[in-house]
Amino acid sequence: MSSRDSSSFHDKRGGKFIYVSSCLLNQNRRFPGIAVSEGAIPGLFEEIMRNGIGIEQLPCPECLGWGGISRDSVFRFIPIFYRYSGSRLYPLIKAMGRVWLYKYRRLCKRRAHEIVRDIKSARSSGYRILSIIAMNDSPTCGATRKLSILDMVANLKERGLRVKDIECPQFDMMRKHLPNLLVAGQGHFMSELINGLKQNGIVIPVLAYDPWSDPQKETDRLTEALLEL
Numbered sequence: 001m002s003s004r005d006s007s008s009f010h011d012k013r014g015g016k017f018i019y020v021s022s023c024l025l026n027q028n029r030r031f032p033g034i035a036v037s038e039g040a041i042p043g044l045f046e047e048i049m050r051n052g053i054g055i056e057q058l059p060c061p062e063c064l065g066w067g068g069i070s071r072d073s074v075f076r077f078i079p080i081f082y083r084y085s086g087s088r089l090y091p092l093i094k095a096m097g098r099v100w101l102y103k104y105r106r107l108c109k110r111r112a113h114e115i116v117r118d119i120k121s122a123r124s125s126g127y128r129i130l131s132i133i134a135m136n137d138s139p140t141c142g143a144t145r146k147l148s149i150l151d152m153v154a155n156l157k158e159r160g161l162r163v164k165d166i167e168c169p170q171f172d173m174m175r176k177h178l179p180n181l182l183v184a185g186q187g188h189f190m191s192e193l194i195n196g197l198k199q200n201g202i203v204i205p206v207l208a209y210d211p212w213s214d215p216q217k218e219t220d221r222l223t224e225a226l227l228e229l
Helices: 046-050 061-065 072-084 090-124 149-158 163-167 171-181 188-199 215-227
Strands: 016-020 054-057 128-135 206-209
Touching (some): 046 215, 072 090, 072 163
Parallel strands (some): 016 054, 016 128
16 A cells, blocks of 8 residues: 555545546537436436545547547448448448447557556555446446447338438437347447456446436436445
8 A cells, every 4th residue: 555545644535436437427428319418417426425435537438539529430430331231332331340449449448548547546545446337328338238339320220210310319219229229248448447457456346327227216226336335
């Protein structure tokens, strides 16, 4: 433990905090069409703060690597994926998408390494990292479920959506279709973060927030789990 650990500062810090997916604190960073609230997820953090637990916001690699909050680079691909979905050229188009995702995965890995270093520093100074709370439908931050961004357009086309519906996603449409497109697995950033922690022998529980479930039940479930740690 560092000679200047958290107990040596003689101030009011509690010495414990959590990391949360960026869009849990700011839904304005969510992928277009799927924000479930105006700002932070309502009610999720009140009990956490009342118990003296700090909240650290994880970076949003999508905003960094996909063309900002509007995900401009993703939306440039949508007409191409839509047009060629189901054609003989689609495997080639998808292969190009995998190259794009490979570069994005490298960005996620770099940012995950930064968080691992931050966690190691905090722990060596006597802080307790109670948990990571992940947005559990994200192609980036999903903990147990994720959206396959390369399959999204083809899947929505199969469901009868027009290209303009996907280019200008509306909340009611996305709420109807997106939960059914999720697959088991970890998102790109969360996978890199969890692997980085494992490689450094760090065990931190990862809790998954489901934005498409009842928000009060999700808040109660996660709060109870967190306060038991």
